[in-house]
Amino acid sequence: MRIDELLKGAIQRLYSISETAQLDAQLLLAHVLAVSTSYFYTWPEKEVSAADISRFNGLLERRESGEPVAYLLGQQSFWSLNLEVAPCTLIPRADTERLVEVALSVLDIGDVNRILDLGTGTGAIALSLASERPRSTVVGVDLVEESVALAKRNAIRNQLSNATFIQSSWFEALEGNLFDLIVSNPPYIDPDDEHLSQGDVRFEPKSALVADNHGMADIEYIIQVAPRFMKQGAYLMFEHGYDQAIAVQTCFVEAGFIAVESFQDLGGNDRVTIGRLK
Known part of the structure; x- marks a missing residue:
């Protein structure tokens, strides 16, 4: 044929x-x-x-x-990278590139920074930042051992040596470390959200998608614990749901962060919120 x-x-x-x-x-x-x-x-x-x-x-x-094309191909483009993907973690999406853009906007290109990516998955965010800020060091952590191994392979695949990946439940394995920037695309979907039974997300791990308290539980935890791992004046930022910006801003303010601000994605939805440690 x-x-x-x-x-x-x-x-x-x-x-x-x-x-x-x-x-x-x-x-x-x-x-x-x-x-x-x-x-x-x-x-x-x-x-x-x-x-x-x-x-x-x-x-x-x-x-x-309904199986996602990225899983069928075993790869997905993100930022300037080509990443191996697997069903153990989420497929990198274009919306998440907005988080990378916002992160780069607070990092001067010549500075030497320590950056942490919580829930790194494929390593998409961590490796994008490592590629754009080669003088900085990036640490990516993930609870899932298979995801950590995947992120390590992606670092090799994209020839990036300034990013390392370790297994950790959020900050558990990071005691004594301080960072200039912490980024995260954590689980933020309400367990009762009807979209979980539709489209590509049916094939993605629910543990990487869903959080209690209407999707806010992990974001709230990270905001409370993160200051122990942040240098003075450091930034913390999240990707979150289109309708969660006000809730995330409130959490930041209540935890004492300043310069709290949200940024929209290409669809005009609030997608990224940041805060700065006093």
Whole structure:
């Protein structure tokens, strides 16, 4: 079967379950054929072998069941990086790049800083900051051992030597350490949120998504404990839900932080809130 015929059928199959059916189909076929998606526009008439069609159909079936494309490919682009992804942790999303942008805005490029990423997952945030601030050192922690191993592989994959990753339940393994900046994309979804049964998140670990107290429990804990691990004047910042900015700001103020401010994502939703230690 020709490439263009194969893609046309695949797009039709995915149309009802994905808003990006064409892109999904192209990415999956490019993965099978080990080519870039631009190849399809140059060689649409190329014949695809029976073995590759079989592999492609297998991936399409998994996508039809709702499995995220990133898990099917085993990788995801984030910031300037290409990251290995796995079902042990969340898939990095474009909204989280806003947290990276805000973090970089408080870090002068020539300064030597110590940065902590809590709940690092794939290492996306930590490695993005490490790549943009090479004189700084970044520590990423995660409760899940498999995620720590994944983040370490991503550091090697992206040739970044100024980021290290350790297993820790939040600050548990960090006694005696002080940081200039702490960032986190913690679990912040209400356990009763109906979106947990929809789309890609059905395949992602609930422990990385859900927090008690309407999604605020982990954010509240981090704000209370973080000052013990922050240098004077250091920043703490979170990614959070679109409707949680006021609650997060309140927690910061009640804990004595100053310069509390929220920033919007590309969709115009409050997505990142920061505070500075007096």
